Amino acid sequence: MSEETNLIEKGKRFDGRSLKELRPLTIKAHVLPRAEGSCYLEWGQNKAIAGVYGPKETIPKHFADPLKGIIKFNYRMAGFSVSDRKSPKPGRREVEISKVCGEALARAVFLEKYPNTMIEVFVEILDSDAGSRVAALTAAAVALADAGIPMRDLVSAVAVGEIFKTPVVDMTKVEEDVEDAVDMPFAVLPNSKEIVLLQLDGLISLNDFKQAIKNGLEASEKIHEIQKNALLERYSPESVKETEPAEKEEKEEKQKKETKKKKTSKEKEGELNE
């Protein structure tokens, strides 16, 4: 009981959020110049980076489908992303998440336009605090759009559920570890409200389940808005000016000159000291 009063008090959670409030979410598109599409996402303590390659020739060839393309989703957690060191070997959990997230994205992408090909999506979780699979999926959707791959819609994902029989949205690890907590990762195509990912860990009544879906749909609208803004941000006049190739080169040259100057002045000082 004491734990309950600590975690939810007067309609507020232990970190000050209301029951339906998301953790702070920031998304930046096109962060990896070598990938065809990419995205960096920070969602509370979760940090994920996604890169997209393709469509390209399917390898191994027996995976190729002559009627549509395939999505190869690679979800991986960095060794330092959790409190105990995570083994770099892909485990059962990572294989499962890669499978469900890939299937969720396959519903959004026009794969029939790219027969015999594969689209590779790599998501690396750099820091995690519950809800990393939905963070990975949200980042991957932005990276796919950034790569210019035709899609029906973006995929907005969020973890909903309940703690102490109270429906909440976007739980942290502390909330997830509560006894009888229900965790429900949920992803949707925001325009058509088509649910493309739904997993459930725990026991939930039908009414609470309906409420959780409703909460998830509301939260996904907010996430969709942030995803859209991240994609548009890249082409805003300010960011175009900042990332102008000529200006970048000039800045780099200046930096190089400055570092050279510093080095030479340090060397001179060293000679004088000797």
Add this chain to the structure above:
Amino acid sequence: MEESNNKNNNHVEETSKKIVVPGEFLGQTGKKRIGSHVFIKDNGMYSDVLGLLSEADDWINIVPLEGKYDARRDDIVIGVVASERFAGYDININGFYPSFIPKSALRNPLRLGDIVSGIVDSVNEVNEISLTNIRTFFDGEIIHVSPVKVPRMIGKNNSMLNVLKQGTLCQFVVGRNGMVWAKGGNIDLLVKALRKIEHESHLSNLTNNINEFLEEEKKKGELK
């Protein structure tokens, strides 16, 4: 100096067309002719890609801002010989798979790494491309650009091509597949100009801006 800064700011602020994201609602279907990258669902028109929306009373179209080469018949493409087989060559043309040219279609044998140009003869249902009119380039180098930005590098009535040719004095051929062959002149400047076009392709008045840019760079070169 201040004036020139203002000029630079102004050209960046001009965005003439709306940018749309995948799944964005574009309006109800009516009598409009549908262009590329627009799909219809439940009597509504939606964008399927991140791109620039251009619209009139009777048509709607989206020009993508990113993406792979979408081959069409009669496109002029540039490629590099990737491997030799018994009956022909595999040419890397920036597509999903290499394109095959039979040896019977060539007068002289090719070598690995040779740069060739060709015209897309046909594209089949699995996006395999067959080429005709193969020509070999001697010397020169390949510059990779984004295939969706190629129309901006050519411009209306080749306006951008002329500006680039006059400004850099390079001989070059722009392939629709995002590969540019260039030789002679100031290739470094050409690369800079092409990167600038890629970067600002969604802004208006691009040809004039590139013209100004090339003149400025020329002056800088003279001063050095």
